[in-house]
Amino acid sequence: MPKDVPVLPEFVPAEITAKPVPTFTYRGCLKRELEAGRLTQDDALRMFRYMLAIRCFEEMIVTLKGGRFAPLPGLRFIGATHLSIGQEAVAVGSISAIDAKDYITSTHRGHGHSVAKTAFAMDAMSDQELLEYTGLPADTENLRDQAFNHHLYRTLCELLGKEDGYCHGRGGGMHIADFHTGHLGANAIVGGSIAIATGAAMACQKLANGRVVLCLMGDGAANNGICHEAFNFAVQDQFKEGCPVIFLIENNQYGMTGQSVGEVTGVRYLAQRGMGYNEESMHAEVVDGMNLLAVRDAVQRAAELCRQGKGPVLLECLTYRYYGHSLSDNRMSYRTKEEENAWLQKDPIEQFQCELVDGGVLTQEQAAAEREAMKQRVEWATVAAANSADPDIREITRGLLAETTSDDIPASLATPESALLTPYKKVKRDSEGAVLYRHAVAEAIAEEMLRDKRVILYGEDVADYGGAFGATRGLIEVFGRERVFNAPISEAAIIGTGAGAAMVGMRPIVEIMYIDFIFMTMDQTGNQAAKARYMFGGKCSVPMVIRTTIGGGKGYAGQHSQSLEAVCTQVPGLKVVAPSTAYDVKGLLKAAVRDDNCVVFIEHQNLYTEKGVCPEEEYTIPLGQGIVRREGTDITVVAYSYMAPVALQAAEMVAGDGISVEMIDPRTLRPLDVDLIAGSVSKTGRLLVVCQAPKFGCFGETIVYTTQERCFSDMKAPARIVAAYDVPPPMAAPLERENLPTPEKVAQAIRELCGR
Ligand SMILES: Cc1ncc(C[n+]2csc(CCOP(=O)(O)OP(=O)(O)O)c2C)c(N)n1
Ligand SMILES: [Mg+2]
Incomplete structure (x- = not known):
């Protein structure tokens, strides 16, 4: 099929221009948002509480890391401590602006994202859904409060590596996810989830489910190769309906210690990069990430664009982490007190508290009481999590592979x-x-x-x-x-x-x-x-x-x-x-x-x-089942892919010498049909594996080891591997011929193993 757009040699003198990238355009305040009916007092209070929850949660980790939490004297937190204190407005502002059914991907600094995503998703659940989701008893009083406590508990359980954690302690804080509420996972690989978010968004568009994906990423991640690949993937012209993903760069000014502006990039704002990707500059914008309402406003508009088929969108929210990269980081080695103080003046929680008071939602005293109440909730959740059960070590492999298939679909x-x-x-x-x-x-x-x-x-x-x-x-x-x-x-x-x-x-x-x-x-x-x-x-x-x-x-x-x-x-x-x-x-x-x-x-x-x-009729072959391609009694030869016909030819060649080869093609390498191979070797007493890869560390070694482990006592000779040399494949024909296993080489090895 010829392409839709012909590419012709048209060389017109002109200048390339790009759609400008607006910076800090939000001019609203809570009072006006309330008056305009864009927010209710209840919404505002909830957002305040969720920011407080994140801060208290992170402060608890500081306390636990120092072993200073009085109710749990012996507990010292192990695991990563990438805190987002200072960045709460980004998590809460952005996640409040998408729907409960929308997805997020998150980062190693993602506790706040997790707390916010599930909290907002729970707000959208009916009481019945909430009971089912949390497993709380049907007669629970103050269900919504209890459900939120339960959420804090499960999040803390994950950080402490407990069975009740969202990922049953398999992931911990850097890999926390909650698929039930649309949290597709935090990621300890910087940039690791940018393409995942893009693919999820592509799927939402193709499934026409109206959902968007909010990809929370760091400024450091914006410099990783996958970011370029994912941005370009998302803007492809061939996605005519757009790719509904919001790339939100949570620019806290630093990678670990490398500074975005003035050191490791060449741009003032990372949002500028949107200009390189499509005619709309990816609808890029720079946003005050210390202002919850500014973040919320930008993400709401971004989500709307995505739902209209105009995605993707690139947002850069400027923010600051008050602590170091982690608690082991001496941050004063790369930044000043003056800089920190300047950002502290912009504290997102303080700012929003002022707005709440101005807007008549809370008094200062009530706000202080909210802070104290949240602190106590987090303390309760921490004690409960610390005292909860560890994962059962006998279940270490649980959850690795799905046992299901889509064989029976409607x-x-x-x-x-x-x-x-x-x-x-x-x-x-x-x-x-x-x-x-x-x-x-x-x-x-x-x-x-x-x-x-x-x-x-x-x-x-x-x-x-x-x-x-x-x-x-x-x-x-x-x-x-x-x-x-x-x-x-x-x-x-x-x-x-x-x-x-x-x-x-x-x-x-x-x-x-x-x-x-x-x-x-x-x-x-x-x-x-x-x-x-x-x-x-x-x-x-x-x-x-x-x-x-x-x-x-x-x-x-x-x-x-x-x-x-x-x-x-x-x-x-x-x-x-x-x-x-x-x-x-x-x-x-x-x-x-x-x-x-x-x-x-x-x-x-x-x-x-x-x-x-190859029959036209419907058939499948189960993964993990090998096949005996030739029956024999003297030696088992295992070979897969192109080496299978090579091994069969070798078997023919040695048949003339009176050697009876049993040839097995495992077909699936992982999971390997060890039963079939070991059963055969128990019978023949000899094993030769043929592999096209360099010998050292090749998959043949795994076949040999796993087989010998099963039937060493039945073996009459040590197993052998015919494989390539331990070099990259050479080009010259004689060298390449010498490098690869051939029927002759395999036949020779069979003879030697059988003592002929
Ligand atoms: C691919 C990769 N490289 C390096 C690291 C080590 N590392 C962890 S976090 C981090 C800084 C990431 O910076 P940024 O994306 O700005 O996120 P922030 O930590 O500021 O939230 C680095 C270098 C990593 N985890 N993954
Ligand atoms: Mg950063």
Whole structure:
């Protein structure tokens, strides 16, 4: 399909201009907001209380860190202490301005975001919903007050690593999340959630659920590569309805100690950067982040733009953290008392208290009583949390992987025929019923997209071109650009947005053209997509398939021929699949799409043009089940992906020497079918693993170790691995030939192991 916009050689002299970025435009005050009916006294009081809650919460951590909380004399807080005292107006102002159903992503300095998000979400619940959500008894008096106390308790439990914590103590303060109330997670990787927020927003737009995503991020995060990738991803012209994400830079002037202005950036305001991304300068604005009402006003307008299909929006809220980066930081080594005092004069809570008094909502005495009451609530919650149960150590693995799939979904989720641009036709079989491996890939994707409209496909060049290897050719003609689209060359954002979209209800298939580029994504793959479920206490699923390819033998050398599967199998939380036949690639890919976990699906470039029998009928192959490709009695040879046919050829070669090879293709690397392999090795007494990766640390080592652990006493010889040299893949044909396992090399190893 040709592109919508032709690119012609038009060279017109002119100047590039950008939409200006307004700064500090808010001129309102509480009194006027109340008079205009934009706020009620009750709203104002609640916002004041939530700011107080955040401050008291953070002050309690200071006390606990010093071991000075009298009711708990032995308790010393362990874990990170990134406090947001001074920044309360940003958390409360911004979250008060979005709907309870909207999402947020947060940062390592996110206690305030967590306190505010769930508090506002609880305010929007009915009594019945609140009872169900909190688990409080039905006859609870002052339910709303008690529910808020309960929320403080659960937040403190998470910080103290307790079972009652929002993430059951798996995440702690830096990875707190509450998916039930739209909190998609704090993130201890600076910038780690910017693409997740973008993907969640893309999903909201595609699911047409009217929600927006508020991405809270630091000024330091704005300098991380993923920020650029995510900003560009969000502004793409092809998202015609806009991407409803508000990037809110909570600029507290410093990273850890590096200062944004005058040191580690070249701009006065980070919001200026919006000018580089689209014609609207991302609707960027600079906001007084010490003024709750200014933040609220800006975020309300931003959310409105997002809901009108005009997102994304970039807001920079200027604020200040009164403490250091953490409690171990000597902040006076990089800033002055004068600077701190200047910001203290702008204290968000003091400012808002004055507004409350001016607006007739509270008297000074009542405000003081509110402060004392909140302090006591936090103290109560702290004692209760400290005395609550630790997680059970026998349940250390709980929550890592989802046990569920989307096998049984209602027919209403199927793609209606009317939504297809052209009717879908199955791949033509040859007289034996065989198709190319790459056609089996496309067929699996098409079938799953038909079956479930939440499945989308994107990656570099996957649309019109069909991917670098033609494996997705033809899909855009059927499903259109809404569901099959080219991504920018932003590998990290491809995975990060996929993870975000998956967290809020889509089932993305994303493509990383060569596995070599997975290194570009390792935070998003290894720290985000893989870990989210466990860190967040088993409360979210990331049903995403990362399709990628391995290769070798084509002279593409060090950065386009690697076999990096072990980089992925090392990370708990990922499933890894590496099929070797057309039949398997279809059945396994369909199962991977339905799996509720993040699956790295490794296709082999050399196999794309191999044919194999592949029924048109519906079938899936369960992840984690290997297959015996050839039965034998003398030795077990384990090989996957392209090494499987290599090993089978070797088995043929040694058959002439009277050696009977049992060849196993595990198909899924994680979880590995150890039962099948160990059962075979118990029978044959010998194990050889063939791997295309460099030998040291290759996945073959894992196969060897886990097998020997099971059946060492049955083994007649030490296990062996035939793998590549411990070098990056070389280009020169003789070197590359020497580097890769061949049937001859495998046959030789088999003979040696069998003493022939
Ligand atoms: C990718 C990454 N690099 C470095 C760190 C260490 N680190 C933790 S917080 C932080 C500062 C982040 O600054 P900013 O984004 O402005 O957030 P703030 O701490 O000011 O809230 C750094 C460098 C990290 N956690 N992740
Ligand atoms: Mg900062």
